[in-house]
Amino acid sequence: MDLKKRAYKLLNDWKGSAYIHGLGVLDQVGEAVATLGRNALVIANTTRKSATVEKVLASLTDAGVSFGEVVPTAKPNTPKEDVIRLGKVISSRKPEVIVTIGGGSAIDATKAANALATLGGEIEEYFGSDLVTKALKERNLHLLPTVAVMTAASSAAHLTKYANVTDLAAGQKMLIVDNALVPTLSVFDYTSTTTMPKDLTIDGAFDSIAHTLEVYLGSHSETIDLTGTIADCALRLVVENAPILIDDPTNMEAREALGLASDLGGYAIMVGGTSGAHLTSFSLVDIVAHGTACGIMNPYYVVLFGRAIKQQLQVVGPIFGSKDVAPISVAEAMIAFAKSIHAPTKLKDIEGFTEAHITRALAAAKDPQLKMKLQNMPIPMDASDVDTYMAPLLRAAAEGDLTRIKAM
Incomplete structure (x- = not known):
């Protein structure tokens, strides 16, 4: 079997309908998000809105999903300060669903911020394995549904349970590993990587x-x-x-x-x-x-x-x-x-x-x-x-x- 066909089969057998991927698939995002909520918080690069961001926003609008002002995403390597900032935005905006658009740093920041907004405390409390799930069970809470739209062929953060967070002062990355962080829906239009x-x-x-x-x-x-x-x-x-x-x-x-x-x-x-x-x-x-x-x-x-x-x-x-x-x-x-x-x-x-x-x-x-x-x-x-x-x-x-x- 052709290598790419093998890859598509492996991924489709694994993720099924929870993953929209391929060439030219961004127009499917809006309807998929609408099944999770009509009031979305969109996190993306606001300094330079890419064609990918514009297509996602248009698809959300067409599907009747409101999203308000787009929130700036995290800087490279997911600085802890950006996770804290995004956690506060999630808490104040109270969306039904989060849509995050970007590369690995952006998506990791959203995953970590979702946990922080839901559970409170300090982000350091969740570094390690399964500590988010433990806290959610103890408090009978759930993370907000998240749609992760990947724009770079790099970290696969849109598919996984990992969130890397960087302490810039120490020059050290730390890691949250927890199945609760896996995005509800993942999206990757491979044409978005051409730039x-x-x-x-x-x-x-x-x-x-x-x-x-x-x-x-x-x-x-x-x-x-x-x-x-x-x-x-x-x-x-x-x-x-x-x-x-x-x-x-x-x-x-x-x-x-x-x-x-x-x-x-x-x-x-x-x-x-x-x-x-x-x-x-x-x-x-x-x-x-x-x-x-x-x-x-x-x-x-x-x-x-x-x-x-x-x-x-x-x-x-x-x-x-x-x-x-x-x-x-x-x-x-x-x-x-x-x-x-x-x-x-x-x-x-x-x-x-x-x-x-x-x-x-x-x-x-x-x-x-x-x-x-x-x-x-x-x-x-x-x-x-x-x-x-x-x-x-x-x-x-x-x-x-x-x-x-x-x-x-």
Whole structure:
């Protein structure tokens, strides 16, 4: 079966009618929102209203959904201050349904703000796993229905239970993981990605790789067949189509392919969890975009966990054109792919990187609120393993030297 047809089938079997996606689907948004409520709060970029935003607003109007003044969305990386601001707006406007339009940061902010507006307190109370659901059950409350309209082939935030929130002062991302955050309805018109700049396109490609790869590498017997199927399709879509978009950013076939790969990444992280590269990326938020950070780090984690992921490397290696399936060979092939689309391949390639980022990453890896990332690894770690294994890995990634990694 054609790769894109495989992807559509996987996604439709998973999400069914809760997901509107494809080419030219934005005119369906209004009627879908109307089934959830007639009084909507719309959160979107108000500085520069894109064609996507205009089409969604027109569809809402046509369906008889009122929405009032559009509320400005969050800045990149979902600053905590924007989550608090949006929570206050939700509380004051009292909508029946929230419609959020944007990329991963915008959608994550809305998911977190919905929880904050409903439950009150401080956003830090909900960092971790299932704490929103716990509080909702204790208080017999429900989050407002949310419609997430994705505009970038990147994080798959429109499909998932995750919300990343950044403390800008500390330069650190934290994470809410909770099924209560999954949007009621998700929408992604892949034509909306045609205006994505090259750096964001590359970042989205690596985010898709990271989601599917990390979950697959950390899978156990009960999920490995499914996550392997997802990863095989998504990784092939990225490897075959990302180079096309570097040369021809308006190629719609390739844009559709990367959109599907991004969505498959969302599917993957609802089956299993991401691990090392994502954990490290949270401490690089002040100098590099999330997907690109994961793209730099994943080859190094492949070497770290090599002995535990031999089965997975039989699938992953050939996709990247590896000469064999030895961990270091697969890592080298992944790095070669990154270079082929002009992406950074070591931490010192990133402007502003310092030893302080390694220190911050090691401290974050020991934070109990991020323990899930250690536990999701192909060989689970605890805080006592961090200095032994992650410190050499981070210094290897800084220099671009795979031989410095202390394999587990």
